[in-house]
C-alpha cells in the first residue's frame with residue numbers, strides 16, 4: 001500500500017465520460033476527460049475540485065477526449081498526448097461546437113478553449129519518457145486501438161502505474177497490436193473492461209460473413225449502409241472493401257474523410273500508409289449534402305457515421321432506406337447501452353425524424369472490435385502482473401462479474417463506481 005489514490009470522475013461501472021485523477025506525492029494527474037451521450041442527456045465527468053498538475057489524453061474518441069477543452073475554462077494544465085490524438089481530437093471538438101450551434105444548445109466550451117488546449121498540448125512519441133510533473137514520469141506505448149492511441153505508464157518514486165485507456169492486444173488491419181510486452185513490471189494497473197464478458201469471434205470469419213452479406217444485398221438490388229465510427233473503424237472497413245472488392249460504387253459519408261486524412265498525415269502511426277493514401281485517391285467521399293441523393297441512384301455501399309446511430313448522415317440513409325427489405329444496415333462497433341443502435345438491436349425499432357419506425361431492411365451487427373476481448377484482458381493482467389488491478393470502462397454487469405472472476409483467480413481487484421476513490 002502507498003498513500004496514493006485514484007478517484008473516478010467518470011467511466012466507473014459504465015462506458016463513457018472517462019475521467020480519472022491519480023493523486024500521488026501531493027500532485028494530481030488527470031487521465032482522460034470525456035463525455036457520455038445518452039438519449040436523455042449529455043453526461044459530463046464529476047467536477048474536479050483539486051488543482052491539476054498535469055493531464056494525459058489516451059486517445060481521441062469522444063468518451064475520452066470530449067471534455068478536455070473544458071479544462072481551459074477553469075483548471076488549465078499541460079496536456080500530454082500523441083500528435084495524431086491531438087489532431088483527431090481537434091476535429092471532434094470543432095465538430096461538437098458545430099452540432100451544438102445547429103441544435104441551438106450552449107456548448108460546454110468555446111473555440112478559444114480548444115485553442116488553449118492546443119497551446120498547452122505536449123506532443124509525445126511512443127517509448128520516449130517525459131517528466132510531466134516534479135515527481136511523475138510518463139511513457140506512452142502503442143495501444144493498438146486507433147491512430148495515436150496510447151497506454152500510459154506513470155512512474156512516481158519507486159511505484160509504477162499503468163492506465164490502458166482503450167486497447168487492442170492482437171493486431172488488427174491498420175494497427176500492430178498493443179505494445180504491452182514493452183511496459184515491464186507494474187504495481188498498479190487500471191484497465192478497461194469493455195469485453196470482460198467474452199472473447200471476440202475469429203476476425204477472418206467475421207470478414208467473410210460481412211462480405212457475404214454485402215454481396216447478398218447488392219445481388220438483390222439493395223443498398224448496404226455500413227455504420228462505422230469515423231476514427232479507426234471506417235478505415236478498417238474501407239481496407240477490407242479494398243482487399244475483397246465489391247461490384248458497386250462505394251461512398252464514404254461523414255467525418256471519416258477528415259479522419260482518413262489525419263491517418264495519412266501520420267503514416268508512422270498505422271501499419272498500411274499506402275492503403276490509406278489509396279482511400280483518399282480512389283473513394284467517393286460525400287463532401288456536401290447535395291451529393292447524398294446521388295449515392296442512392298443504383299445499388300451501392302455507403303460507409304457512414306455515426307457508429308451507434310446517434311445522429312450524423314446515417315440518419316439520412318436510414319430514413320430513405322429502412323422501408324425496403326432489399327437494403328441492409330450493418331453495424332460494425334460496440335453499441336453502448338441506451339444508444340439508438342443498441343435499442344434497435346434489442347427492440348427492432350428506431351426513432352427517426354419521422355417518428356418511431358420498425359425497419360424492414362435487414363439489420364446485422366458484426367464484431368470488428370478494437371477493444372481487447374476477455375482472453376486478451378486476462379493475458380494483459382498476467383503479463384503486467386500488478387499488485388492491484390482497477391477495472392474501469394465497462395458496463396456495470398460486465399465489470400462486476402469480471403471482478404468476481406478475477407478475484408477467484410487470485411488477483412487483487414477493485415471495481416469503483418463514479419465518484420469513488422480507490423486507495424492504491
Ligand SMILES: [Zn+2]
Pocket residue numbers: 059061145166
Ligand atoms: Zn476508444
Ligand SMILES: [Zn+2]
Pocket residue numbers: 016061063064166393
Ligand atoms: Zn472508450
